[in-house]
Amino acid sequence: MTRGRRAVSIIGATGLVGSEIARLLHKRKFPLSELLLFSSGRTPERETTLGGRRYEIGRFGPVDVFRSDICFLAAGGEYSRQHAWLIARTGCIVIDNSSALRMHPHVPLVVPEVNSADLRSHMGVIANPNCSTIQMVVALAPLHRQWGLKRVIVSTYQSVSGAGLRATGELAAQSSSLLEGTATAPDVFEHPIGFNLIPQIDAFDDEGWTREERKMANETGKILGDKSIDVVATAVRVPVFRGHSEAVYAEFDRPVDLAAARRLLKTAPGVVVEDDPSRSIYPTPLGCVGKDDTFVGRLRLVADHPNALCMWIVSDNLLKGAALNAVQIAEELTSKR
């Protein structure tokens, strides 16, 4: 792709991620020649305002996208499976936010701070990784390069915005009801989420793992370029609106030095270290909403396990975990090629 202004389209522009992508393209002054917004067809057409301009959100028909250089797909896995290669065939580069094509051998899975070199080999479709995976690899990559990551045991604390707009409405409505002493039935989630936890994100496989947990394992290996890294995840939905958190136990090939780990993280792109226990300073999801970075705290060594390091990783799942990472991929494509 040569330098210059781009015609960009977003499919799924009415959703939580699609609308964040549109907002970020304006905020980060992406060199747009044109911005076309489409709903995936599930939501009615409407208008939106971005950077003082009004945009019509149309229903997408494949022909429309012929005018785009870059197309962000944020309309769900089924939609991507049906349309991603079709759109790429028109010469447009697709940045797909769904999980549909992430493990495809000809689809780079990219976190720009970690493996932007993988963008070179794309064949028209680039996948944006899972939200929980992105923030974890942003923090683990510099440590992996230093000591060789061998194994990760991670428990997630994932906000409802990862499940879309209706899910955030469900948390608000259920919380209100419970505070008033009544209960409302779950709709988006399998169980009530208001003041509750749901240890299930996405569907189960026959071994009792959820797809979300498998994604974290498979995608981490692909992004870090080392499929021998073991990732054992438990993915849990928590009653938080926005911001995913992770309790991570990481084991390396070689002994870890705490001061060196802290230094590596402090200088790592996209990472902010918030770690001063004596003053109760550590990341919380509420504190990370609307911020671009991945926040790391609670860094500590494990007695008798010199190769291990524990940490707490938090990021805004709609920004670095989704829209921001996708826009950063587009920025890499336009600035470097």
Place this chain on the structure above:
Amino acid sequence: MTRGRRAVSIIGATGLVGSEIARLLHKRKFPLSELLLFSSGRTPERETTLGGRRYEIGRFGPVDVFRSDICFLAAGGEYSRQHAWLIARTGCIVIDNSSALRMHPHVPLVVPEVNSADLRSHMGVIANPNCSTIQMVVALAPLHRQWGLKRVIVSTYQSVSGAGLRATGELAAQSSSLLEGTATAPDVFEHPIGFNLIPQIDAFDDEGWTREERKMANETGKILGDKSIDVVATAVRVPVFRGHSEAVYAEFDRPVDLAAARRLLKTAPGVVVEDDPSRSIYPTPLGCVGKDDTFVGRLRLVADHPNALCMWIVSDNLLKGAALNAVQIAEELTSKR
């Protein structure tokens, strides 16, 4: 202690745990000759009704307890440190809910389903373990006996009721405010807890671990009678009113068989297996409120690690995690000695 009716006192009877102990003594028909309720002095005197009878809650002065055979202490660590042995000196058996004396070499730390034999060696003070520890060892003990527990990596999802009555009020108030679009400052907790997470429970030590995390490690070794068991914990406060949850990765000396693990758990005292992923059946904190058992689900093996087992453990932190376990200790003492 011989059989017969007991004079029982509760110090801290106005708190979340103390009032649950009083309720459970009645509900479980503990053989009471007398029940004396005391506040720890921080709350004003008042009355309460239990099993149709009115009780006056007085302020405790040490002389009152001379009339008791068993005294439940639920008034905080500092109170226990000052009073536990003093009360025991009167011939009364103290069951202490605080963490003050749990690791004392002459204080048995007891979960009746796991190590009731340790009660034999008490010298007047028996400690009730930490809430997060109790539910974890109830589930791990039968597996430990079968395969030899070597190592546990656990992330907790702990409800606010573990921090007392004011904490539950704070969650309710903050949640209400946030739903109305305003924010209220934290008071009980270090950070806002409404729709947020706080990766700190209790104070930090110099190595960056919290006391809660250290308790889980130390107490597990003492209860299971094997101090070589490694427990690496991350303790996190979540916006849930009642019920603690834990994502547990457990490693054993020998390979684990999933069907056998399920069978062992199904027949283990105090454990209920809720594990049918195909129907989205697993424990949630809201589903466990008010129930006596410890609920286990999300049982799954780890590829390439035949000695490892993952699970999700939930229990009512005010019942099995505190009041119920204390009352069960008293029941053991009266029925068997």
